[in-house]
Amino acid sequence: MEHNFDRSNERMATAIQLVSTSADAREQLKAEYHKRSDAAFAPETLRNFRQITAMFCSWCREKGYDAAPPVDPKAVAAYVDYLGGKVRSTAIGVRLWAISEMHRAQFQPSTCNHRLVELAVKAVKRKYGAAVRLAPPLGKKEMIETIQKLGSSRLELRDKAVLWVATDSGCRASKIVAFKVKDLVRQDDGSSLLYVSRSKTDPYGEGAYSFLSEAGTEAVLRWIETAGLESSDPIITKSQPNSQIRHMDPATISRILKRCTGRSEVSAHSTRVGGVQDAFRLRCDLSSIMVAGRWSSPEMPDRYGRRIMASQSTSAQVSAAFSKSR
Incomplete structure (x- = not known):
């Protein structure tokens, strides 16, 4: 009988197993994880991870929280509150990824998935918005x-x-x-x-x-x-x-x-945004735009072309058609 793989349960089982192993065995496993993560992630990703975790640990010390995994979910939620209005919601997501990876490196369940943290993220998005700032287009x-x-x-x-x-x-x-x-x-x-x-x-x-x-x-x-x-x-x-x-x-x-x-x-991203907007103006189909930009999902080209698509919407077309008949 087949069973679906549950990553959370697998990590929990690993954490329980670690508790019962010797200190030397735990340190060897953590060292192995660090070595393999250095090979698996891009250098820029590793730099971002180390910078973010250093900032988080510094914030925890300043606020009197223990930054050692598993971090108290109330501390992570408070950190999200602190970031609200200072960085974009996408940047908060990246920081939570780094904190989660910090837990994974210690084979601990991430507290970033805790409901308190989820609610904190929702509250920050509701208060400050979740819009992504696009680079000015260069067509x-x-x-x-x-x-x-x-x-x-x-x-x-x-x-x-x-x-x-x-x-x-x-x-x-x-x-x-x-x-x-x-x-x-x-x-x-x-x-x-x-x-x-x-x-x-x-x-x-x-x-x-x-x-x-x-x-x-x-x-x-x-x-x-x-x-x-x-x-x-x-x-x-x-x-x-x-x-x-x-x-x-x-x-x-x-x-x-x-x-x-x-x-x-x-910026360098301006030509990428401008190219997508030009394509939408010419009514190129989304799949062709994704191929040109090498996107695996339509999320980003859709975001880049949202303003152009609004001007080509059925409302715009109906308005234009009735304006001509006046």
Whole structure:
């Protein structure tokens, strides 16, 4: 007879088993967990986890709570209250994940699932809202106009390559700086595909492709030739002639976009948002948008395109139809 796997019961059984084992055996198991989690999680995820747990432990000491797992659910609920209005609800969710992972590392049941904590999260969302702040969009029209204003200096040739990759591929900054020359796959019509070996939604490297237009391909190839890049070199590099060829910091993409567009409020994610909104304006179907952005769920493209979809809703169409008949 088959039984459904219950992760909570499994963790509880493990915790009970730990209580009955020797102190040395418990420490060995915890050390094994830390070693395997270091290999399983991305370096950025581990950095965030350590930073968040350090802040939580510091807050607990300041407020007189014991931060050792299992943490009192009243303490976690109070921490959620403290975060309310200071950080977005999505950030609170990330912090609760880190606290839960802190419990898992000790093979303790997470108190973040306690009803007191759930109610605290609901109360914070009700009081401060749960809206996600989107990056200001940078659509294709504005990006092309920006590119056309650039000249032919070495810096501007590099910037053109950056802007085309950003607006055509819709990739995150971390992926834009990760592309290598060998990831550029030419197509017969003059366009190209950029091979995405890994991404936020593909941590195990199944692989995907992003589109690069004919104009974008020409700009990237010209930069590759100007910079003398080889197959294993990153496409996006520093523009100085004698600089070391290496992957750039993802934050640089935002700085380039700000400088080229003259808009201090935009970021590397702006082209991703703008691309989705352009697609909705052209009435592209959601599945195609998800493929282009390599999303595994419709949640984010739906969020990015919510304003555009409202202007294309049945209410808007009915209003337009009756306005014409007046």
